Amino acid sequence: MDAAGVLEVGGLQAGYGPVEVLHGIDLTVAEGEIVVVLGANGAGKTTTMRAVSGMIPRKGSVRLDGKEIAEASTDAIVRAGVAHVPQGRGTFTDLTVEENLRVGAYVRDDDPEEDVNHWLDVFPRLKDRRTQKAGSLSGGEQQMLAIARALMCRPHLLLCDEPSLGLAPILVQDMFRTLAQLNRDTNTSILLVEQNANLAMEIAHRAYLLETGSIVASGDAKEMLDDDAIRKAYLGY
Amino acid sequence: MQRFLQYLFDGLSSGAIYALLALGLVIVYRGTGHLNFAQGEMAMISAFMAWWLSSHWLPIWFAVAVSMVFAFALGSITEGLIIRPIGERSQFAVGVAAIGLLLGLNALAPFAWKVTVPEAFGSLFPKKDTDFARIGGATWRYENIGILISLLVVAGLLFLLFQKTKLGLAMRAVASNAESAPLAGIKKGRVLMISWGLAASVGAVGGGMVASIRGNVDSSMMLAIFFSATAAAMLGGFDSLIGAVVAGLALGVLENMVAGYFPDIIGQELKGSVSLLIILAVLLFRPSGLFGSRRVERV
Numbered sequence: 001m002d003a004a005g006v007l008e009v010g011g012l013q014a015g016y017g018p019v020e021v022l023h024g025i026d027l028t029v030a031e032g033e034i035v036v037v038l039g040a041n042g043a044g045k046t047t048t049m050r051a052v053s054g055m056i057p058r059k060g061s062v063r064l065d066g067k068e069i070a071e072a073s074t075d076a077i078v079r080a081g082v083a084h085v086p087q088g089r090g091t092f093t094d095l096t097v098e099e100n101l102r103v104g105a106y107v108r109d110d111d112p113e114e115d116v117n118h119w120l121d122v123f124p125r126l127k128d129r130r131t132q133k134a135g136s137l138s139g140g141e142q143q144m145l146a147i148a149r150a151l152m153c154r155p156h157l158l159l160c161d162e163p164s165l166g167l168a169p170i171l172v173q174d175m176f177r178t179l180a181q182l183n184r185d186t187n188t189s190i191l192l193v194e195q196n197a198n199l200a201m202e203i204a205h206r207a208y209l210l211e212t213g214s215i216v217a218s219g220d221a222k223e224m225l226d227d228d229a230i231r232k233a234y235l236g237y
Numbered sequence: 238m239q240r241f242l243q244y245l246f247d248g249l250s251s252g253a254i255y256a257l258l259a260l261g262l263v264i265v266y267r268g269t270g271h272l273n274f275a276q277g278e279m280a281m282i283s284a285f286m287a288w289w290l291s292s293h294w295l296p297i298w299f300a301v302a303v304s305m306v307f308a309f310a311l312g313s314i315t316e317g318l319i320i321r322p323i324g325e326r327s328q329f330a331v332g333v334a335a336i337g338l339l340l341g342l343n344a345l346a347p348f349a350w351k352v353t354v355p356e357a358f359g360s361l362f363p364k365k366d367t368d369f370a371r372i373g374g375a376t377w378r379y380e381n382i383g384i385l386i387s388l389l390v391v392a393g394l395l396f397l398l399f400q401k402t403k404l405g406l407a408m409r410a411v412a413s414n415a416e417s418a419p420l421a422g423i424k425k426g427r428v429l430m431i432s433w434g435l436a437a438s439v440g441a442v443g444g445g446m447v448a449s450i451r452g453n454v455d456s457s458m459m460l461a462i463f464f465s466a467t468a469a470a471m472l473g474g475f476d477s478l479i480g481a482v483v484a485g486l487a488l489g490v491l492e493n494m495v496a497g498y499f500p501d502i503i504g505q506e507l508k509g510s511v512s513l514l515i516i517l518a519v520l521l522f523r524p525s526g527l528f529g530s531r532r533v534e535r536v
Contacts, residue, residue: 053420078422086417094413094530095406103410106403107422153422 005063006031006157006189007052007082012060014051021047023213024060029157032187034180036200036221039210045193046087048210049161052191053077053084065156079107083155087162090146093135097126100134100145104152112152119148122178140171147178157189158182164196172196176203201225239374244497245490246372250381250450251465252489253388257443258459258466259473259481260395261436267412267476268432269320271331275338277463279315279437280444281456283308285346287445288358288454297359301445305438312437313430321429346456355453361445384446391442392482399478408432412476461509465492468512471519474529484527488512 007029015021021044029035039045051058054074062070069077078084083104092100098116105112120127123144129137134145143163150158160179164172180203183190194200201207201221209217209230217230224230258276265273273279283304291300315338324331347353362368362383369376399405411418411428419425447462448454469488473480488511496508503510519526 055419073424074419075422075424078420084420086420090417090420092410092413092417095409099406099409103406103418103421103423106407106410149421 005029006033006065007191008061008063008066009052010061010063012048012051012058012062014047014056014058016047016056021213022051022058025210025213025215027208027215027218029189029191032183032189033206034183034190034192034204036192036194036197036204036207037210038194038197038200038207041195042212043210044213045210046161047213049084049086049159049191049193053082053159055084075107078153081153081156082159083150083153083157084159085143085146085150085161085163087165091134091137091142091149094133096131096133097137097145098130100149101152104149107153115152115154119151123148139166140168140174143167143171143175144178151182151188155188157191160190160192162193162195164194164199172199176200179203240497241494242373242375244493246375246377246381248490248493249486250378250384250489251493252469252486253384254443254446254462254485255466255469255489256388256482256485257391257446258440258462259470259485260392260478261440261443262466262470263473263475263478263481264395264432264436264439266470268408268429268436269316269324270328271320271324271335272467273433273436274332274335274463275315275342276436276440277459277466278339278342279308279311280440280447281454281459282311282342282346282444283437283441284358284444284448284454284458285350287441288356288448289350291359292356297361297449301361301441304445305441308437308441308444309434311434313434315437316430316433317426320433321426343456343460355451355455358448358451358453360452361449380450384450387442387446388482388485391439392478395439395478404428404431464509465489465512468515468519472515472526474526476530477526477528480526480528488515 005028009025009027011024011026013020013022013024025048037045037048050056052062054072054077058070060070061068064080064082067080069080072080092103095103101116101119102112105115120130125141126145126148129141134142137145147163163175167175176199179190182188192200192204204221206219207221207224208215258280261276262273265271286307287300287304290303291297295303319334320331323334362380364380368379399409407423407428410421410423411425415425444459447458451458465488466485469485470481472488473484492508492511495503495511496505
């Protein structure tokens with residue numbers, strides 16, 4: 001692990017009201033890395049993401065490019081360079097595809113036209129639906145749009161919460177291929193939360209295993225795939 | 238025909254006022270999902286402010302413009318200080334708080350300005366007996382034409398704001414998906430304060446128009462109008478600006494037609510009940526109104 005951590009989380013505690021879900025977790029994402037957090041339902045994966053982007057009260061340290069953001073508000077964290085694709089409803093369904101992309105560029109002061117066209121070229125299915133309301137898109141298209149929307153702010157770090165949720169298997173493969181390519185092409189660091197462990201592990205550099213709010217294992221994605229005990233317990237084969 | 242045109246012209250101006258108030262209701266509803274019961278009283282307070290300014294220092298139009306700024310501050314402070322903190326605990330309580338605000342503002346106006354009788358308010362438009370156009374035998378007073386034009390200007394500016402500006406895009410994003418808006422870097426709290434401020438500001442235009450027609454300000458001036466505006470907002474679909482305008486005008490015309498053609502049964506005294514019937518009918522038969530979006534979500 002080199003020192004140039006884009007994201008360094010230390011002793012992160014978070015939850016909802018009186019219920020603590022995360023009991024002090026540590027994790028890092030290095031420059032240009034894809035890191036996946038695996039875990040069962042209720043392990044705290046989504047809570048981790050929400051805590052990092054400041055959507056829920058949290059304790060502990062969250063450093064982005066070396067700067068502490070644990071006290072910052074969600075919109076300030078976005079401005080600092082974190083884009084978050086939330087689980088499920090990441091799009092603005094009453095807005096058109098193009099407007100969704102423009103909302104994504106809200107924190108930028110320049111004209112986002114060029115980036116709008118760029119991401120529409122990357123996702124040709126969205127290009128065909130440029131002036132349609134996002135709510136009329138299929139689940140897969142909406143997920144693509146949510147990711148493209150997040151990338152419009154040119155983030156250093158992309159948080160993806162279960163991007164495969166509700167998608168047909170063939171689309172899930174597309175989705176992961178897109179994320180891997182994005183990581184290669186733009187060197188954007190990605191923190192990914194997934195239940196679909198097999199595919200996520202294929203594109204990830206490193207992985208963490210989350211169990212009831214604590215990290216129980218971590219390491220190189222390939223080595224973890226080779227570890228029989230981990231594979232049996234978490235990947236199911 | 239002459240009679241019909243007369244009711245139409247008269248109806249369009251009362252309808253324009255309903256529409257102005259209804260636009261405010263829609264802006265608030267789209268922002269925070271609340272029915273602002275105090276919308277009418279905020280407009281009343283703003284009209285008092287305009288009256289106070291115009292009776293001491295300012296020309297009437299300028300006074301109304303300043304009262305819009307005052308209303309903006311009143312609306313945004315209300316959202317930030319009352320609506321949001323209460324809404325974080327209970328959404329139901331927000332409705333109760335808004336009703337409290339209605340009663341509070343209603344009592345505050347005469348108290349703050351130490352007035353007990355309606356105070357004379359100048360006219361925003363030419364208002365002499367000869368100031369009208371004659372069309373098809375019916376008279377269309379310049380005042381009524383002016384009110385209708387004011388509505389169209391306000392609605393046009395709102396359309397430009399929502400469709401063509403970055404702030405408008407942010408407001409629509411918050412309306413569409415309040416939870417995800419901050420994830421795009423939008424300062425949601427600020428957008429909501431602006432929404433409430435804008436709504437109150439649009440209401441202040443309505444308040445100024447009402448005062449101008451009446452020729453005075455009085456703390457009860459907006460009560461009945463607020464009900465009609467609520468009916469218009471519901472008929473228009475509650476989340477549609479164009480719906481608020483169309484339904485507001487339609488309701489104004491309908492009220493006047495009903496009152497005019499059935500003077501013995503309905504008449505001027507009972508024409509307000511048309512609004513209540515429309516609220517009832519919309520709730521029963523078409524909850525999403527004429528232009529409202531039926532919320533359909535993928536699960």
